[in-house]
Amino acid sequence: MAGVELKNLSKAYGDVEVLHDINLSIADGEFVVFVGPSGCGKSTLLRMIAGLEKVTGGDLMIGDKRANDLSPRQRDIAMVFQSYALYPQMTVAENMGFSLSLEKRSKNEITKKVQEAADALKLGPFLERKPGQLSGGQRQRVAIGRAIVRNPQVFLLDEPLSNLDAALRSETRVEISELHQRMETTMVYVTHDQVEAMTMADRIVVLNGGYIEQVGSPMDLYNNPATEFVAGFIGSPKMNFVKGRYADAVGAATLGVRPEHFEIGQGDNTWEGKVTLVERLGHDTILYIRVPDAGVVTVSLDGQHNQQVGDTVHLRPKPEFIHKFNEQGRPIVA
């Protein structure tokens, strides 16, 4: 096992720099999630750690070794791909044991390790099948199994759940978290889904436009976003941003209120609006409310609320949870 250190790392394709001055220290055994919108550079950064993309500036350390110029095989890492990337002509067992066979390990050892990984991932009955005969979820588990058998220093996962349906995704999410707890290996996970990031990560790295916006624990990012972008990206449904008189009233250029941080009731300092859409999710009810001077505000209430489209409601942001941002999108600290 080993940590990963990125020092002033950058990546350019010709004259176009896509990652700028990335500094990050990932501790040994930590589960770090890179999250951000499409094109923010998160996959590129992961692929640089893997050795699939050249580092064009700065230093990449894996353990205490500078890995900039090491080939993927010299880095002792394993990677799970979004598309699974299983070898179609090989059986599940051969896929999982491929890296060990390249290392010329004995047949007995390979069989033993593959069997152990297959047991851990409930793949035992499928070992002699080809990838084409497996479901999406099973293929993803094979891809994870292929990474596990190597017992690598660092585990890299590139949007491994995005091809799975919703139910399987949450199931596999739990499996990966359990796997991390069992193996205690450093894991770097890329996703654009902030729910995955929040539920799995020890620390989240939010990337935007090739820069790191913020690094922190999930709750740290949720409670204390360092930028307006992070505030909007972390949390679901996303934070409401209001400009104009409501923001002016609290001395901010932009006022941020999470949908779950509104109360409904009469009184002073409430925002009056009309319900335009109601989404009932059972546990929660999401209201979309058109508030004059604030636009459409999303409000998340518990499932027992009974508002209908067209109802007039009065909203009150809970003062202890509001976020104030200046013109530059930075938080205003009281």
Add this chain to the structure above:
Amino acid sequence: MGRWVLLFILGVIAVLMVSPLILTVFTSLKPTTELVNPPWYPPISPTFEHYARVWTDGGFSRYFLNTLIISVVDAIVMIFIASLAAYAMVFMEFRGKMILQVLFLIGLMIPVTAIVLPLFQIVRSFGLLNTHLGVIFADLALAVSIFVFMFSSFFMGVPKALHEAARIDGATEFQIYRRVVMPIATPAVVTTALLEFLWSWNDLLLRLLLMTQDEMRTLSVGLLNFQGTMTRDVTGLSSGTVIMAIPVVLLFLFFQRHFVRGMTAGAVK
């Protein structure tokens, strides 16, 4: 109604395509006395005497062996060099890749007849005239471009993530080529083997040019023995043609499915 018209048209085309082959087989089986009959008359008392004559006296046993050696080696070596070159083109980044691709493209555009003379001189300067190796080198050089493109188009359909996964698994480029990419390239391998074998088997020009000694001749050149300036040994020519065609027809029938799949590989995902 439309279906019957279509079937009729297809039937006519099929007869036109197959009839030369059938007439050749008829002629090759006719005793000399029956040659006065029109060619579309089937042989009344079929005989294999012409085949025996062509095989022994006509030297076809030797020609057959020469042709087989050259064609088999051509096909096998072509699979290796074309697939290795295509692998590098598709999966590897290196200096001068663009130039190499252009060179292969130029290779596709130059007709063989335009370069037979320099080719002859090159082969002679290597002392390879009248050797199997001389013809094999020339065959490979002339056809390698098209097979590099064929393999390239097939490899481009192989997900890049497979190559990357194998690199992460610790495979060298050659191991990826041998254990990951080639096992899934069967259609391209079969197509290359068949096409190169066919071209090599049927080629006349290069063999005529590079094999001047009788014992080094191939079947295609051997057939010329039956055609003089004034006369023509019709039964010998027919028997020789059938001997030459049989392996090709058998091969195609046997590998037809793979072959068609390889030809269309890369057309759609």
